Amino acid sequence: MDKATLIGVGGAFGVIFTANILEGGNPMAMFLLPPLLLVFGGTLLISLAGGTLADGISSLKALKRAFLGGAAPAGDVVPVIVDLADKARREGLLALEDAVKEVDDEFLVKGVTLAVDGTDPDEVRHILESEVVSKKRTDKQDAKFFGDAGAYAPTIGIIGTVMGLVHVLENLAEPEKLGHLIAAAFLATLWGVLSANVIWLPVSSKLKRLSELEVARMMVVIEGVAAIQAGANPRVVRSRLVSLLPASEQEAAEAA
Template identity: 35%
Template sequence: MDLATAIGFIIGIGFMIWGITLTGEVTTFFHIPSIVIVLGGTVAATFISFPLKKVFKTIKVVKNAFIEKTIEPVEIIQNIIELSNVARREGLLALEEAAESIDDEFLKKGIILIVDGTDPELVRNILETEVAFLEERHGEGQNIFQTMGGFSPAFGMIGTLIGLINMLKDLDDPSGIGPNMSVALITTFYGSLFANLIFLPLANKLKGRSREEILVKELILEGLLSIQAGENPRIIEEKLKTFLSPEQRKNMKLEAESEGA
């Protein structure tokens, strides 16, 4: 489980409740009609904006924000270096057997293309197309949550207008002005809360996950093409290290030194 997502929600809700208790009562801010207006309107507008199939698919994708799917670029680089050594010693055809023990489908697909003698430019085009469509699929989920983040405050304002209309309707009753105004403002509160604590953060989390996965796939693509070109494993390693952060490069160097010792 991704603790950052869980901790973020807990801290956000916790500090919100704490802040409310310092100035008033929590029950004052719990208003079912306001929640119905904001969530109902946001969901309805989302269904209107996107195909039903994509909306349901995105709901399933939400789990990716809570599951920590660790993709280690350093480990991928080490696998590619091992493959390059095999190709250098035994030839490209020997990679077919090595591919059987690889779990990464993208890497395995690239190896099969190379073993089949596919033209390097065609290999690049096929794998780049797959990366592009992966990015597009990921972008759909991000876009839906970003859109919900935009709709939510808007329906909060609609709820506020509803509350103001009710207030003006009963303007001859001074005792109802305060409660009606409170309800009107609570709806705006929910609209901003859902947008900035749930929908937009989820979109950003999914965007970060997507960037990590695409970076690894670009790394794999560059490594495979280098193997196919017959480049020296050391050159391939130095080339792929450019995809890593300084900290990751340092850790990779330390691991190599410890193995060498």
């Protein structure tokens, strides 16, 4: 589990509330239901309007992945593939039928199973690459949903402030109410800008990054399965896969 987003967003709110306290404010005064309902409810519903219902449901499920999910490093799968390549070279592809039962990576299991079943190498690559394309498409839509939310939220906040100021003008005859009403009006803009820059845009960026890492791992798997089918030497397989890794992971993969 990668806690970067959880730490970053939680820490940002902590800094904001601490600054508010140091300035003599009361953080609880920021939590008024009308502006919160307008900004968060309006932003999510308008973001939903820009796609299909299925898109919205998928994106909201991805919200948990942004805060609590993570992507396994691509280098972790290299030793597994090398072991499978060694076994296939010594005992044949059919020997991998039992070996893949101990593999945790579903994408790798699928690729090796296709190879063991005698599927043409070009067809195996096509099937696996099609799954990568499908994943990219889904991940792009999930990230776009929260990117759109980040764009809409400040405008929704301004709408809330204008509504609040209209209400202020309706109560000019009662000066004792104006301070509270003006503060409530500007809270909508505050939450619009704050939610966009502290929640929605970071979540969108995190989902994009997770997608990049997961796709990189899948591409390593595709090359590994192709090498296994070709009966390549395990040392060659290791070198080929390590060359696909980011520089930060190559040294660790070589050691493993």
